[in-house]
Each structure stands twice: as structure tokens, then as C-alpha cells.
Amino acid sequence: MLRCRRHPGKLKKTKRMAGSTTNEQRPKYLSLQAILFEIRLPLAGWVSILHRVSGILLFVSGIWLLFLLDRSLSSAAGFTSIQHYLSFSLVKLSLLVLVWAYCHHLCAGIRFVLLDLHKGVDKASARRSSIAVLIVSLALTAFFGARLW
Amino acid sequence: MVNRIVVGAHYGLRDWLAQRITGVIMAVYSVIMAVVLLSGQPISHAVWSELFAQGWMRVATLLFAASLAWHAWVGVRDILMDYVKPTGPRLSLQVLVLLVIAGYLGWTIQILWR
Numbered sequence: 001m002l003r004c005r006r007h008p009g010k011l012k013k014t015k016r017m018a019g020s021t022t023n024e025q026r027p028k029y030l031s032l033q034a035i036l037f038e039i040r041l042p043l044a045g046w047v048s049i050l051h052r053v054s055g056i057l058l059f060v061s062g063i064w065l066l067f068l069l070d071r072s073l074s075s076a077a078g079f080t081s082i083q084h085y086l087s088f089s090l091v092k093l094s095l096l097v098l099v100w101a102y103c104h105h106l107c108a109g110i111r112f113v114l115l116d117l118h119k120g121v122d123k124a125s126a127r128r129s130s131i132a133v134l135i136v137s138l139a140l141t142a143f144f145g146a147r148l149w
Numbered sequence: 150m151v152n153r154i155v156v157g158a159h160y161g162l163r164d165w166l167a168q169r170i171t172g173v174i175m176a177v178y179s180v181i182m183a184v185v186l187l188s189g190q191p192i193s194h195a196v197w198s199e200l201f202a203q204g205w206m207r208v209a210t211l212l213f214a215a216s217l218a219w220h221a222w223v224g225v226r227d228i229l230m231d232y233v234k235p236t237g238p239r240l241s242l243q244v245l246v247l248l249v250i251a252g253y254l255g256w257t258i259q260i261l262w263r
Contacts (some may be wrong), residue, residue, distance in 0.1 A: 055224050062221075062253050070260050072194075073201055079194035106179060109172050116169065147187075 043130035051108040054101035099144045104137040156239045168223040171216035178213045207261045214257040218250045
């Protein structure tokens with residue numbers, strides 16, 4: 001569940017942090033219940049896991065996005081049919097989810113590259129950049145969503 | 150001796166670095182596309198097909214698709230290595246992912262040079 005490759009120390013640290021706020025028994029194991037209800041991910045952790053979720057979502061949706069591109073470029077009639085298809089709320093909503101996934105993946109990716117370049121690695125700025133990623137990607141989604149509707 | 154497994158990582162920096170470089174390429178393409186699409190006329194079929202008829206656009210999109218293919222491969226492989234531990238299922242899924250990526254890439258080329 002937690003990204004171990006990028007932050008080898010994170011798993012241990014998160015467990016310790018969770019333990020210090022609740023007075024629970026040691027040792028603590030990563031059960032599903034612990035993952036869902038007991039371990040509170042720091043914001044950077046949310047950015048990280050959402051980066052992974054959005055990446056998988058985009059990968060799986062590739063076939064649908066290529067279908068949209070294919071039809072829309074095939075002919076004038078194809079373009080019109082895609083326009084009509086995109087007027088359905090459920091289709092629009094699905095596209096909006098993918099727009100969010102793309103924006104989040106992009107913003108979080110920029111953050112990770114900057115972290116790799118040792119920019120903003122101290123706790124305060126890492127937290128600030130996590131908040132920025134979450135807010136900016138939602139704002140971009142709202143912006144593109146407004147244009148889509 | 151290092152215990153190397155056939156479906157493990159490549160024990161090097163290449164994929165890690167490639168994922169970042171391809172990410173930057175896609176980020177640049179995304180920004181350019183956003184500017185082109187938002188600053189131009191409302192998208193009709195004429196505008197849309199004219200945009201993709203241009204040589205630079207086809208090449209840039211192909212570059213994007215190739216970057217995406219490599220980027221997605223490293224990303225999905227990392228996820229499979231984290232969550233799918235047995236060698237058999239992991240290798241099968243990795244092969245499946247590679248086939249899907251090759252399919253995506255082939256389809257993209259077909260769309261671009263119709």
C-alpha cells in the first residue's frame with residue numbers, strides 16, 4: 001500500500017507516528033483495518049498513493065481515450081458522433097475523472113522530480129507542496145470541467 | 150552473490166531516469182497542447198483534423214506516445230513488483246502490460262498516419 005521504493009523509511013515512520021497518537025499495543029501490523037482506519041497518511045502520502053492510482057487509471061483508460069481520438073479524427077461524421085457521445089453525463093463524468101487523474105499525475109510528477117533534485121525536501125515545504133499539488137490539480141480539473149460542460 | 154530474480158527490477162538507474170525524462174517530455178507536450186487548444190478557435194472537426202494533419206503535431210504526438218509507453222511500462226512494472234509477489238502471475242501480467250502498451254502504440258501510429 002505505501003510507497004516503499006521512493007521513501008524507504010516512510011513505512012516505519014508512519015507506523016510510529018500512528019502509534020504515538022493512539023496508545024496502542026506494540027508491535028503493530030499492517031492489517032487491512034489498520035490501513036483503512038488506523039494509519040493516517042501524511043498529505044505527502046496521499047499525493048503519492050493518488051499518483052499511483054491516477055497512473056493506473058490512465059493506463060487502463062488508454063483504450064477508451066484512443067477510441068475517442070480515433071473516431072474524432074476519422075471523419076466529420078465520426079467527430080459529430082463523438083460530440084454526441086460526450087454529451088452524455090456519465091461519459092462526461094468519466095472523462096472528468098480522467099482529466100483529474102491526468103492533472104494530479106502531472107502536478108505530483110513535477111513535485112517528485114523537484115524532490116529528486118533535492119528541492120523542497122524539508123518537512124514544511126514538502127507539506128506545502130503536497131497541499132499545492134492537491135489543490136492545483138483540483139482547480140485545473142474544475143477549469144477543464146467547466147470548459148467541457 | 151546478489152539474489153537476482155527474473156521478474157525483478159533491472160537493478161539500475163536507467164528505468165528510473167527514463168521515467169523522469171519521459172515525464173518531463175510529456176509535461177512539455179501537455180502544456181503546449183493546452184495552450185494550442187485553449188488559445189485557438191472552438192474545436193470543430195475542421196480545426197481538429199487540421200491540427201493533426203500538420204507534420205510537427207504528428208511527430209510531437211508520436212514522441213508523446215513513445216514517452217508514455219516507456220513511462221507507463223516502468224510505472225506499471227513498479228506497481229506489479231509491489232503488489233504481485235509470485236513469479237508466475239507477475240511475469241504473466243508484465244507480458245500482458247507490454248502487449249497492451251505495444252497495442253496502444255501501434256494504434257496511435259495508425260491514427261496519426263491514416
